[in-house]
Amino acid sequence: MDGLVIEHLSKSLGGRVVVDDLSLRVAPGDLVCLLGPSGCGKTTTLRMIGGFLESDSGTIAINGKDVTTVPPERRPTAMVFQNYALWPHMTVFKNVSYGLRLRKLAKDVVEERVVAMLRLVNLAEKRDRHPSQLSGGEQQRVALARALVLEPDLLLLDEPLSNLDAKLRVGVREEIREIQQRLGIATVFVTHDQDEALTISDRIAVMSGGRIEQYDDADGLYRLPRTSFVASFIGVMSTMPGRVGDGGFLLGASTAVVACPALASSPGIEAGVEWSVGVRPEDVRVQAGGEPTASVVKEIPHGHFKELVLRLDGDGSTALRAYVSSETPSTGRVSVSFARALLYRDGHLVHEVAASAPVEAAIGVSRAGVAP
Ligand SMILES: Nc1ncnc2c1ncn2[C@@H]1O[C@H](COP(=O)(O)OP(=O)(O)O)[C@@H](O)[C@H]1O
Ligand SMILES: [Mg+2]
Structure with missing residues (x-):
């Protein structure tokens, strides 16, 4: 070659x-x-x-x-x-x-x-x-x-x-x-x-x-x-232990469910199992209305967008990062949902939870898990 x-x-x-x-x-x-x-x-x-x-x-x-x-x-x-x-x-x-x-x-x-x-x-x-x-x-x-x-x-x-x-x-x-x-x-x-x-x-x-x-x-x-190392090394990724349940994620010690609509189109994810859940800041949706599930603990301006550091209710250890537009009002209490998440076990990517997973064939990871 x-x-x-x-x-x-x-x-x-x-x-x-x-x-x-x-x-x-x-x-x-x-x-x-x-x-x-x-x-x-x-x-x-x-x-x-x-x-x-x-x-x-x-x-x-x-x-x-x-x-x-x-x-x-x-x-x-x-x-x-x-x-x-x-x-x-x-x-x-x-x-x-x-x-x-x-x-x-x-x-x-x-x-x-x-x-x-x-x-x-x-x-x-x-x-x-x-x-x-x-x-x-x-x-x-x-x-x-x-x-x-x-x-x-x-x-x-x-x-x-x-x-x-x-x-x-x-x-x-x-x-x-x-x-x-x-x-x-x-x-x-x-x-x-x-x-x-x-x-x-x-x-x-x-x-x-x-x-x-x-x-x-x-x-x-x-x-x-593909691995937890790459996930933490490239870009910003919030990573926390969590399980799937009630159409969303139960993360860390939090009792609030973080909604993730894409789970509905991601069959084959074992319930009750603990994953390492990774979420990019741009995939975290933050809303002032609705049932609050988190508190804003820090707001970092980046000019054309701002970064919020969030704490989920009932969980003191997880800092969840979200990028939102500069206009988004960030009150103390917000509701949080994920547009997309990556599930890792033993340091390896197992599931991509996304509304569509366009490259699944190319990398062997799908919404239903690693291809055999
Ligand atoms: N001549 C050497 N003798 C002993 N250890 C070395 C020698 N050269 C490099 N190392 C060690 O090998 C590892 C990799 O080194 P290197 O290839 O220079 O890393 P990087 O370029 O990624 O920073 C380091 O832990 C370094 O200390
Ligand atoms: Mg070098």
Whole structure:
């Protein structure tokens, strides 16, 4: 298969399993993020793909060629490191042309390719500057140009934006995505920032403890997080123990039923069983009228909407978050219902409770439960 194919990759460091039987495919032209908290094994995985670190077991193939034991300089990969690793004594042009000069290409070929690359990353005018005369974002683009000028089949980026301030990060990540798409180059991008991952990726591998918890596009990760870890890591999700009964949920110690009309079209959910119930803030409906079931304990303005923190009657431990329009009056006592909910058991998604579950075939989870 073309692109990157990783199968059953494992690595122990310091007597601990850091990458644990990891398999991953990156299609040609796709940008895939490895996303996860610090220490989950992202950099270790990337270093093995680039050949800077030997795996204990498993295989890595790029465009159909097994590169598992091939040294980095002979892999069709190029890596951009977190700290850029530019040579301070070399000009922008020298930094970018270095790899081509090592390959002993003719001078005019080097000139032509470097100039084209500098134009692509918008640095043509700064070719004679030194790294210290550039902004952080410009230095990042030099590092990117230096990798891309080698025309690798696979681009590897390790937290390439972590040294930039928040505002610049958004601009540079959009630039990287644009360049990546224009060149159609398969890319593995490591980040711990979910916002970054969700906005620039074709697909995202969410990692925890050296394993991939879920490999999906941004929409799939948000709509149907397959594990409790992904549910808590991506976006905001209120999670509480609960059972199904009386057309709604009995949550925590609360005696009030939280209505969920979608339950009527979700057959096959075992009654009386305790679930871990997950609800996105935009799926919580809050009404001032009707039978009150909760109290508003906090109101957080977000400009064009507001976030309410709710406590269900009779339950002191659950904080339920709801997004409502800024105009919604939020009195002390409200009635709460769910438009949609996800039911987890033993850390895994079992049911999606929704008026319609459009992607059930694709992911094997349905309103009636996991497909056999
Ligand atoms: N050379 C090493 N020796 C021992 N442990 C290491 C070494 N390199 C990394 N680790 C450990 O492996 C785990 C994963 O590291 P890393 O892949 O750098 O995580 P991430 O990039 O996701 O933050 C961490 O717990 C880290 O401390
Ligand atoms: Mg890292």
